Amino acid sequence: MSLVLSDKRKGSLFGFSHAWDGLKAVVRTEMNFRIHLITAFLVMLAGLFFRLTAVEWIMIFFAIGLVLIAEMLNTAIEKTLDYLKPDLHPQAKLIKDLSAGAVLISALVATVVGLLVFLPEFL
Template identity: 55%
Template sequence: MKDKKRKIGFSYAWNGIKEIAKTERNFRIHLLATFLTVAAGFLFKLTMVEWAIIVLTIGLVLMVEVTNTAIEKLIDYLRPEIHPTAKIIKDVAAGAVLIAAIIAAIIGLLIFLPKLHILF
């Protein structure tokens, strides 16, 4: 019985990821950035530590984007009409994504900029 519950829980989670990938443009942009970053990682032969930092950073951004989307959907469900507090909640959640994206960009620059001399 436990295995069935695990499989069901995993399938719900996977359905959520598929749904956000299908319906949320920003999530797809983050997935494109993920693909480009991983490709650059192979091109520049990142070290194991650099890969760990990149994977953690990608995970952070994707998790915050998923959480932001969940918050937005919940607010839209609870308050379909425009409400000032609902707007603040959505803006704060979006701000978390922006912070994560800025951190990811800084980490990307710290890891990849020193390696650009390979191309020139």
């Protein structure tokens, strides 16, 4: 069975449209993602205030990206499991816990990066 797309949704912008819809959905529905965005904004303001070097900005942007990607993947995994297995199931819980653990690790890594970049500015 083949999927036929309307002419209006064909082409290279088709994937971008879905990606943009996904970003809007996660911002609209996920409080943790919004918290990460606010934190990222504050970190970037601090970076402007302390006039970070290019290397420090690269470290900060990679750390922020890591956390936002992990949070979106965690949300996708949780939504998929809620759809496929709406009843409580030990394996579904384990999968959700593992993906949440990945977000925790990414946030801890980002915190360490932030400390490495900003702590010398305070000392």
